[in-house]
Amino acid sequence: MSDYNELYQQIILEHNKKPRNFKVVESANAYSLGKNPLCGDQFAVYTKLDAEGKIEDIGFQGDGCAISKASASLMTNAVKGKTRDEALQMKEEFQQLLTGQLDATDEHHLGRLTILAGVKEYPVRVKCATLAWHTLAAALEGQAEATTE
């Protein structure tokens, strides 16, 4: 077993191959396009917020590496049904997890998203994993575009 098996866990490979919520949400009322200019990866995130600000539906489209795509897929599952503020809180925690400021054993609201914690051992790939989250945050904050830079 080489150590990259920590990074490319089965569940990540599976989400890469069959990403969840890989769709355009026609009735979306918050949208953003996120880009990582270093590698050209690009994701669009569509969210439909209900009257109370809860994420009723979410979808994403785009192309990127296994880490960015699996992270986007896991994110859409994780934030569905959450409020705008809860989702933004998760974005902060996720970023802290990947930059070593938060440990998976600390108190957090990330649930199974911690399976991506291994990415922190690959500093150049952290932006891959956070691209979808940056894009979601931009959508929720009313910005049409997001960048990892």
Next chain:
Amino acid sequence: MVPVMEQMNANALTDAEALKLRADFPVLEQQVYGKPLVYLDNAATTQKPKAVIDRITNYYTYENGTVRRGVYKLSEQSTQAFDEARRKVAALLNAPSANEVIFVRGTTEAINLVASSYGRTFFQPGDEVIISALEHHANIVPWQQICLERGATLKVIPCNDAGELDMEAYERLLSGKTRFVAVGHVSNALGTINPVKHIIDKAHALGVPVLVDGAQAAPHMPVDVQALDCDFYAFSGHKIYGPTGVGVLYGKMKHLEAMPPYQCGGDMIHSVTFEKTIFAKPPAKFEAGTPAIAQVIGLGEAVDYVQAIGLDRIGRYEDELLKYATARMLEIPEVRLIGTAFEKAGILSFTVKGAHPHDIGTILDREGIAIRAGHHCAQPVMERFGVPATARASFSFYNTREDVDRLIDAVHIVIKMFN
């Protein structure tokens, strides 16, 4: 005796010679994640032989002094070594005069210098500048920006599915409006060797000057600027086993004399008053400020190093290695080669079914293999081939068939993981 020498020189390096030369590169002796390093990102930057490292160390240890100014021993010696490096580079390119060799920071600055100085002076509204579909961003953006500024139009020679330039389309693009042509000698993304001699001849028939971006060619094949008859030729020191921070612009003297300075300051003047400045003659005219002295001297040493081996022999060896790597890659159904030109230098761009190039890069890295993954600063090339990015292995004479075998084994690991 002479014909025998020529024949020997025309032969490729042997595997044994390549292995011996590899020992000249200390960085290649290390292990990465517990595995011997296989360095296959030579199109990005090459490693440095001990001779170059020692030359720079020696310069800073015993010789450091500014050039062209001091009246003391250290400065005189520095100036001598600096000028000697310029003569070595002139000989490498077979330039008629060392005064036609300008030291810049790299290929990027060389192209910016010409676009800025020549373009701003001579491009007129309605003019056309021709580049190719295979260019690195460094040979696109400077021309695009100067065209915007001058009201000129950028035209692009298309390429076919193999990554070869369409020469008939090029001839159709050439017209009385064409003011300049800038093309890469070897494509950094695909490895295609472009027919630059033909491109230059056709442009010259209309009196149009041509710049050749030789960043990927100068380290891998003999370059003769007089035989090519190019107007400008640019390359980078760090891709030819020399230091970063130094590159070369060769330019025909008639152009260098007609062009205004690119930057102004010390060293590039003949005389200065507050009313008027008379500029120095080339090359000093284009080398404002204290140059990268140690790097220039280091580059001179790198030129000696490759000349001693013979660029022809280097090119032939790398070609054999490329052919071996290509054949082995073609055995793998999940691999798609991007760039299959008939004339190629040692660059192998590829994709693997189901795996993004960045994932390929990460897994190969952990297997001890350094390759490039991404758009290679050539986004229009990626678009042309309908891929967001590729994985790219690029070869040097210090790579071996064993390195290629390690690459192939690692690609199989990637395939297993993602399929």
